[in-house]
Amino acid sequence: MKLIHLTDTHLTTPGRTLYGIDPLARLQAAVAHIARQHADAELCVVTGDLTHWGEDAAYASLRECLQMLPMPVLPLIGNHDDRGRFRAAFPETPVDDNGFVQWTQDTSAGRFILLDTVIGDADPRRPSAGYFDPRRIDWLRAQLDRAQADATPVFLFMHHPPFGVGIAAFDDINLVAEDARAFGALLREYGPIRGQIRHLFFGHIHRPISGSWHGIPFSTLPATAHQSGLDFLAETDRFTHEAPGYGVVLITPEQVTVHISDFLYRGPQIDPGSERLHD
Numbered sequence: 142m143k144l145i146h147l148t149d150t151h152l153t154t155p156g157r158t159l160y161g162i163d164p165l166a167r168l169q170a171a172v173a174h175i176a177r178q179h180a181d182a183e184l185c186v187v188t189g190d191l192t193h194w195g196e197d198a199a200y201a202s203l204r205e206c207l208q209m210l211p212m213p214v215l216p217l218i219g220n221h222d223d224r225g226r227f228r229a230a231f232p233e234t235p236v237d238d239n240g241f242v243q244w245t246q247d248t249s250a251g252r253f254i255l256l257d258t259v260i261g262d263a264d265p266r267r268p269s270a271g272y273f274d275p276r277r278i279d280w281l282r283a284q285l286d287r288a289q290a291d292a293t294p295v296f297l298f299m300h301h302p303p304f305g306v307g308i309a310a311f312d313d314i315n316l317v318a319e320d321a322r323a324f325g326a327l328l329r330e331y332g333p334i335r336g337q338i339r340h341l342f343f344g345h346i347h348r349p350i351s352g353s354w355h356g357i358p359f360s361t362l363p364a365t366a367h368q369s370g371l372d373f374l375a376e377t378d379r380f381t382h383e384a385p386g387y388g389v390v391l392i393t394p395e396q397v398t399v400h401i402s403d404f405l406y407r408g409p410q411i412d413p414g415s416e417r418l419h420d
């Protein structure tokens with residue numbers, strides 16, 4: 142199975158730049174590249190921060206742009222999104238009984254479980270951080286029980302990682318500690334013991350990172366919009382114009398391979414035998 146992973150598109154009202162970048166132009170370039178190179182992909186998942194300020198016009202342009210992709214698209218929300226406006230713009234995206242934008246999707250590779258880690262609508266705490274309160278834990282437990290009963294592999298998708306990545310500015314706004322502990326405890330029950338959770342995909346960090354957590358492999362990607370500098374000393378975010386990217390994920394029963402496509406690269410492409418330059 143081939144899967145396209147996009148993240149942190151941060152669309153604004155069309156024409157408005159963000160940190161010196163036109164996020165819609167970036168997404169349009171990524172979509173054109175994907176349509177050209179990966180029309181055979183089964184699905185595309187976008188792991189949140191679809192918009193930067195959550196305006197209706199930003200969601201409308203997102204919807205229009207994603208419709209150019211040749212495969213179905215599953216959009217999750219991130220901390221920059223507005224749950225209500227997202228739901229109005231994407232009414233076909235399922236929600237759980239509590240109104241969180243989380244659902245499951247069966248694919249040829251197994252069951253995708255797509256999670257909502259965004260702060261609850263009436264919660265007065267910090268809106269940038271990630272949350273996964275007991276109602277969401279109960280929902281995830283039910284999905285994992287169901288996946289176990291169905292003997293299907295599971296792939297998790299979420300905006301905020303449920304762990305720190307060693308960059309202070311972000312470790313402060315991942316899943317809040319209490320919710321991260323509960324999330325970790327739940328996955329420890331199912332992951333290493335039952336070998337059923339094959340990969341965890343997330344967004345939020347705006348950098349390529351991979352590793353494993355409690356025995357579960359994970360990966361995240363550059364945003365299509367601005368990036369975060371890899372600065373272990375800075376106490377606040379340092380956004381950069383490093384290259385954007387999207388993920389091309391190849392899944393077989395034995396293997397998950399994550400490529401990152403530098404879709405804006407316009408430099409030489411050199412045949413190693415003849416040293417001939419290709420356009």
Ligand SMILES: [Fe+2]
Nearest residue numbers: 149190345347
């Ligand atoms: Fe983001």
